[in-house]
Amino acid sequence: MREFILKANKAITSGNVNLKDLPGSCGRLDLVCRCISSAFFLSHDIRRDTVFYSVHYGEPNPPVALKFVGSELKRLSPDERSIAIFIKKALSKEHNSKWRESTPGIYHAKKDFREIVLEKIEKGRNVYFLHLRGKPIKDVINSRTYNEIKDRGFVFILGDHIGLTEEDERFLNDLKIEKLSLSPLELHANQCIDIVHNILDKLEYRR
Amino acid sequence: MREFILKANKAITSGNVNLKDLPGSCGRLDLVCRCISSAFFLSHDIRRDTVFYSVHYGEPNPPVALKFVGSELKRLSPDERSIAIFIKKALSKEHNSKWRESTPGIYHAKKDFREIVLEKIEKGRNVYFLHLRGKPIKDVINSRTYNEIKDRGFVFILGDHIGLTEEDERFLNDLKIEKLSLSPLELHANQCIDIVHNILDKLEYRR
Numbered sequence: 001m002r003e004f005i006l007k008a009n010k011a012i013t014s015g016n017v018n019l020k021d022l023p024g025s026c027g028r029l030d031l032v033c034r035c036i037s038s039a040f041f042l043s044h045d046i047r048r049d050t051v052f053y054s055v056h057y058g059e060p061n062p063p064v065a066l067k068f069v070g071s072e073l074k075r076l077s078p079d080e081r082s083i084a085i086f087i088k089k090a091l092s093k094e095h096n097s098k099w100r101e102s103t104p105g106i107y108h109a110k111k112d113f114r115e116i117v118l119e120k121i122e123k124g125r126n127v128y129f130l131h132l133r134g135k136p137i138k139d140v141i142n143s144r145t146y147n148e149i150k151d152r153g154f155v156f157i158l159g160d161h162i163g164l165t166e167e168d169e170r171f172l173n174d175l176k177i178e179k180l181s182l183s184p185l186e187l188h189a190n191q192c193i194d195i196v197h198n199i200l201d202k203l204e205y206r207r
Numbered sequence: 208m209r210e211f212i213l214k215a216n217k218a219i220t221s222g223n224v225n226l227k228d229l230p231g232s233c234g235r236l237d238l239v240c241r242c243i244s245s246a247f248f249l250s251h252d253i254r255r256d257t258v259f260y261s262v263h264y265g266e267p268n269p270p271v272a273l274k275f276v277g278s279e280l281k282r283l284s285p286d287e288r289s290i291a292i293f294i295k296k297a298l299s300k301e302h303n304s305k306w307r308e309s310t311p312g313i314y315h316a317k318k319d320f321r322e323i324v325l326e327k328i329e330k331g332r333n334v335y336f337l338h339l340r341g342k343p344i345k346d347v348i349n350s351r352t353y354n355e356i357k358d359r360g361f362v363f364i365l366g367d368h369i370g371l372t373e374e375d376e377r378f379l380n381d382l383k384i385e386k387l388s389l390s391p392l393e394l395h396a397n398q399c400i401d402i403v404h405n406i407l408d409k410l411e412y413r414r
Contacts, residue, residue, distance in 0.1 A: 023286050038401075042392055045393070079287060080288070081227065081229065081237075183408050183409065185252075185412075188250050194401040198405075
């Protein structure tokens with residue numbers, strides 16, 4: 001299983017999503033949509049082995065967490081606008097502390113970023129934080145280590161254009177979550193997802 | 208210089224772009240927009256060393272070619288809708304055989320896919336065709352070969368969800384253009400651009 005957790009600092013937390021203004025009034029919801037497109041879409045196929053979490057900290061009601069489960073998704077297309085329509089539906093519901101399904105494979109809850117990270121740690125997953133100044137990913141995930149890590153499952157934490165707070169970074173650090181770097185340049189979260197999938201695909205299929 | 212040429216088999220060739228339906232009536236213009244986002248956008252920066260061509264073969268007036276020049280782009284944002292607005296402007300102009308500027312860094316012309324490829328060959332560029340069944344890219348572009356290839360410039364040809372025609376593939380083959388593979392899975396063109404940039408970034412900055 002490949003899991004991604006995006007902390008979306010400004011992403012809107014109500015159903016008042018203006019599809020004509022995903023970057024502005026929706027708090028960079030365009031980035032969340034592109035992350036979902038990168039997480040799940042292959043050419044003519046969907047990645048069933050992937051789960052994506054987006055934790056929104058924008059107005060008016062932070063935090064709200066969304067969960068997308070690849071094996072259950074239906075009728076989703078890879079373009080930002082159609083993904084935003086599904087997000088709008090999920091954000092329009094009432095949220096409580098438990099995951100509830102909005103449309104097939106898309107869940108919503110009143111959960112914060114740290115709760116989701118802790119849940120993954122408790123389940124024994126290998127959790128990594130993707131960061132410009134981390135260790136090169138190939139030093140940690142490579143042909144020697146892949147099968148063992150895969151058995152426990154991969155979880156990658158991503159920041160948005162603002163990144164994680166110092167407090168969040170300390171929280172991850174205290175949990176001994178390793179920082180991994182994908183690139184010498186600072187990339188968008190969706191680009192990181194494309195690169196991570198590619199690294200794992202090549203290891204999975206031994207190329 | 209890094210250049211990408213996308214053959215967009217169904218992409219619209221008039222300014223009649225419906226921003227609410229980029230995938231359908233605009234012939235997968237959403238994919239073209241995501242490719243431009245991947246080609247140029249870093250977190251908080253733009254790739255000035257990149258040029259992207261999109262050659263549209265959809266209705267009503269194929270072909271129409273668009274050229275995006277990273278060093279000249281202004282006011283572009285990474286979301287699909289705002290990129291589509293710039294494309295709509297460029298497609299609304301009258302086209303002739305010469306490149307003409309629509310908005311800063313965005314050019315349009317009545318050129319076909321092969322003409323653009325031939326122009327790159329004539330300029331001595333290293334032209335590659337990204338294809339599922341190509342040679343693994345690392346066998347061709349790696350730390351031994353990078354500097355020499357870089358001096359002549361990289362050009363990567365990409366297909367859309369339909370891919371290139373058999374005739375186009377023969378054309379590339381006759382020009383001895385090598386097929387390179389990025390992944391064991393069939394990816395979207397924008398995902399390929401993210402992966403190519405990452406490979407070249409790591410070689411450029413020696414990581």
